[in-house]
Amino acid sequence: MTKMTLKINGSDHTLEADPNMPLLWAIRDLVGLKGTKYGCGVAQCGACVVHLDGDAIRSCVTKVSRAEGKQVVTIEGLSKNNDHPAQLAWQQLDVPQYGYCHSGQIMSAAVLLREKADPTNQDIDDAMAGNICRCGTYLRIRKAIVLAAELQKKTVKQG
Numbered sequence: 001m002t003k004m005t006l007k008i009n010g011s012d013h014t015l016e017a018d019p020n021m022p023l024l025w026a027i028r029d030l031v032g033l034k035g036t037k038y039g040c041g042v043a044q045c046g047a048c049v050v051h052l053d054g055d056a057i058r059s060c061v062t063k064v065s066r067a068e069g070k071q072v073v074t075i076e077g078l079s080k081n082n083d084h085p086a087q088l089a090w091q092q093l094d095v096p097q098y099g100y101c102h103s104g105q106i107m108s109a110a111v112l113l114r115e116k117a118d119p120t121n122q123d124i125d126d127a128m129a130g131n132i133c134r135c136g137t138y139l140r141i142r143k144a145i146v147l148a149a150e151l152q153k154k155t156v157k158q159g
Contacts, residue, residue, distance in 0.1 A: 004068045008033070009077025019065035023057075024048045026064040027074060035075035035103045039132070046131030049104035050074050056111040075103035078110060085155065086110050089148035097135035105131050109145050113152055119145065 001016045008031055015030045022041075027033050027050065036059055039047030043058035050059045051073040052066070078084045082091075086109045089095075096102045105128070112119055112127035119127070124145050133141065 002065070004065065006031075006064070006067050006072060007070070008072045009074060015064075017064050019063060021064045022060050023050070023052075023062045023064045023067050023072070024059035026067075027059060027072070033074050033076050037100055037103060039101065039104070044130070044132070045101065046104040046108060047101045049107040049131070051107060051111065054111070054114070056108050073107075075107060078107065084110060085148040085151040086113060086144065088151055089144040093140055093144045093147060095137055095140040095144045097137055101131065101133050105133065105141055109141075109148060112145065113148055117152065118149055 002019050003014065003016050004019070005012050005014045006026065008027065013031050015026060017026055017030060024036060024038060027036050028038070036050055037047040038060060039045035041060050043061040046058070048058055048060040049056050051057070051071070052062065053070045079087060086106045090102060090106060108128055108131050112123065116123050121142070124142055128141065
């Protein structure tokens, strides 16, 4: 066990953990943030996506030691009031059926929207390819990303 400090959603968390522990389990079990989900454990489904220094990563296969000294953002820290454009779009379009995968979907979409303010269908396909939705709400996910891009543009114009 190693003592380490992780900065998650802007707050420092000092933990004792095996440096090889998946970041997912540190987030869920040691810090107590349950929004990041375990789906497959092999980086194939995207339910566990978080941001590490701004990049979308699969926390189920990322060693907790890799996050030390970096910024980790989970779905709980994406926005203060659940008002990130992707979160608003997901709510407005009632995207989830079951919903288990959607924190990872939103986290992946947030990186796409930060990198491309007006994503094409191909951009969306490329960014979301590794996120599986067992309910098959892919068309609503695409519509939500397009709406989120529009909401983001309005926010930028107003700000």
